[in-house]
Amino acid sequence: MSAGYGAPPSxxxxxxxxxxxxxxxxxxxxxxxxxxxxGPPLWLLAELTYRCPLHCAFCYNPVDFARxxxxxxxxxxxxxxxxARALGSVQxxxxxxxxxxxxxxETLVGEAHRLGYYTNLLTSxxxxxxxxxxxxxxAGLDHVQLSFQDSTREANDFLSxxxxxxxxxxxxxxxxxxxxxxxxxxxxHRLNIDYVDRIIEMxxxxxxxYLELANTQFYSWAEVNRAHLMPSRDQVRAAEATxxxxxxxxxxxxxxxxxxxxxxxxxxxxxxxxxxNVFLTVAPDGTALPCHTARMLPGAAFPSLxxxxxxxxxxxxxxxSRFRGTAWMQEPCRSCxxxxxxxxxxxxxxxxxxxxxxxxDPVCTKSPMRDRVDAIVARAERGDIPDPSAxxxxxxxxxxxxxxxxxx
Amino acid sequence: xxxxxxxxDEAAGTARESATVQSDSAAAGAPAVAPLSADAxxxxxxxxRLQFEEAQDAWVLLYPxxxxxxxxxxxxxxxxxxxxxxxxxxxxxxEEAFGQPGLGADVRGFLGLALAQRWIELR
Numbered sequence: 001m002s003a004g005y006g007a008p009p010s011x012x013x014x015x016x017x018x019x020x021x022x023x024x025x026x027x028x029x030x031x032x033x034x035x036x037x038x039g040p041p042l043w044l045l046a047e048l049t050y051r052c053p054l055h056c057a058f059c060y061n062p063v064d065f066a067r068x069x070x071x072x073x074x075x076x077x078x079x080x081x082x083x084a085r086a087l088g089s090v091q092x093x094x095x096x097x098x099x100x101x102x103x104x105x106e107t108l109v110g111e112a113h114r115l116g117y118y119t120n121l122l123t124s125x126x127x128x129x130x131x132x133x134x135x136x137x138x139a140g141l142d143h144v145q146l147s148f149q150d151s152t153r154e155a156n157d158f159l160s161x162x163x164x165x166x167x168x169x170x171x172x173x174x175x176x177x178x179x180x181x182x183x184x185x186x187x188x189h190r191l192n193i194d195y196v197d198r199i200i201e202m203x204x205x206x207x208x209x210y211l212e213l214a215n216t217q218f219y220s221w222a223e224v225n226r227a228h229l230m231p232s233r234d235q236v237r238a239a240e241a242t243x244x245x246x247x248x249x250x251x252x253x254x255x256x257x258x259x260x261x262x263x264x265x266x267x268x269x270x271x272x273x274x275x276x277n278v279f280l281t282v283a284p285d286g287t288a289l290p291c292h293t294a295r296m297l298p299g300a301a302f303p304s305l306x307x308x309x310x311x312x313x314x315x316x317x318x319x320x321s322r323f324r325g326t327a328w329m330q331e332p333c334r335s336c337x338x339x340x341x342x343x344x345x346x347x348x349x350x351x352x353x354x355x356x357x358x359x360x361d362p363v364c365t366k367s368p369m370r371d372r373v374d375a376i377v378a379r380a381e382r383g384d385i386p387d388p389s390a391x392x393x394x395x396x397x398x399x400x401x402x403x404x405x406x407x408x
Numbered sequence: 409x410x411x412x413x414x415x416x417d418e419a420a421g422t423a424r425e426s427a428t429v430q431s432d433s434a435a436a437g438a439p440a441v442a443p444l445s446a447d448a449x450x451x452x453x454x455x456x457r458l459q460f461e462e463a464q465d466a467w468v469l470l471y472p473x474x475x476x477x478x479x480x481x482x483x484x485x486x487x488x489x490x491x492x493x494x495x496x497x498x499x500x501x502x503e504e505a506f507g508q509p510g511l512g513a514d515v516r517g518f519l520g521l522a523l524a525q526r527w528i529e530l531r
Contacts, residue, residue, distance in 0.1 A: 039464075040464075087463065088463025088464065090459075090461060090468065090475055091470065091473060091474070116459060118457060118470035118471070118472075118475075120472060120473055142470075142472070143455065143472040143473070179454070181454070181455035181472050183472055183473075210472070
């Protein structure tokens with residue numbers, strides 16, 4: 001403690017950095033085979049199950065989830081939690097599917113808390129009863145993110161459906177009563193984007209502290225249903241203006257986060273904050289993934305934590321090294337002065353839209369394939385929506401999954 | 409989050425952090441943030457949790473789906489905000505720990521910013 005108090009705390013340059021900078025200075029970690037030295041997997045997303053009582057048409061679970069139903073058991077998850085924490089993971093998200101369907105959730109949360117994780121439950125609220133909420137509070141759960149989506153198969157009933165609203169209100173009261181911070185997440189798409197004001201009113205009425213208005217990104221089931229779900233630019237602009245209006249009026253009470261949809265942007269997102277940089281997703285069957293949809297990519301299979309340790313997967317596996325840093329890039333990313341800002345965007349999106357996982361994310365206007373994104377957006381601009389009788393919305397369920405995976 | 413996209417959630421998390429950073433700069437640039445009084449009794453505010461991370465060799469503030477890595481001076485200051493000590497006592501402890509007198513203005517200034525960020529609350 002003799003090195004001095006350090007830079008004056010009033011110097012803005014000395015103020016703490018965000019998560020993006022959080023890996024700087026981790027010097028005691030092993031080197032990877034490429035000689036780089038990534039930081040630890042700060043964020044562990046435990047997708048406990050693909051089972052879900054809901055059937056959302058925009059679900060991000062893989063469309064072939066029914067092929068991967070063999071879940072890690074309790075001991076398997078406990079080992080993953082311990083190994084990741086030993087490497088330096090600090091945030092742990094319990095997700096799914098619907099994680100409340102795991103009856104060992106309280107055990108897993110309890111161990112994660114004991115290990116020193118900040119524990120987050122990402123739930124639709126279905127199954128979050130008073131008794132289980134008490135048990136989760138007792139186990140040390142830090143935070144519940146409650147997502148909104150319609151529990152019926154009628155997407156356009158989303159807001160008017162009273163059963164959904166009653167459930168969310170009941171669960172919101174359960175969350176408030178246990179003094180958990182309340183973050184609501186609502187997936188926005190063409191069929192509900194015009195009602196953003198009603199969604200925000202609902203969040204205010206429920207006493208939420210954060211509201212994430214997450215525009216649908218087109219992966220998995222949302223990609224299957226893209227033509228139905230893609231909003232027009234005017235819709236996105238109007239929704240953002242509405243969000244801003246509410247921010248001005250209620251910004252102290254409710255922080256509103258509006259996530260712009262990729263296809264309407266001109267630069268890609270820095271997906272997952274960099275491949276194998278911060279995020280480790282563990283699929284229900286124990287497969288370790290750099291993101292929850294990476295399994296769609298061609299190439300060698302990602303490693304399973306049934307057979308490998310978290311440490312070897314993170315630092316030594318080909319899968320986690322594949323798109324780390326910038327060495328894998330091809331033009332126009334390779335010589336792009338902005339390459340560090342977005343690291344070429346999303347590998348899954350590049351693969352879905354161009355067939356090449358190393359291509360620039362075509363959301364970028366510098367991509368030679370940007371016209372593919374423009375064509376998709378133009379269709380939404382024209383209101384060229386498929387006739388539901390000819391091409392109905394596909395709702396996520398095991399039967400549809402087996403059909404789409406060709407294993408029916 | 410069944411049904412939603414954690415990629416979007418992550419973007420949202422990033423947005424939330426950016427917001428924090430922006431208001432950091434705003435707070436740092438504006439003289440409007442008052443230093444904390446020596447009599448105030450600060451503690452880390454809900455939903456933040458302060459802990460020392462061996463892997464990062466740093467104090468971090470954890471909050472829903474996010475993390476703020478603290479520099480050493482900020483971390484050591486917040487670690488002494490236990491809801492019992494007055495700012496004056498915290499300054500004394502830090503001066504002893506760092507072997508450096510005259511930290512009062514810096515510490516009270518930083519705690520003023522921390523209060524504006526809602527990282528701490530006063531009893």
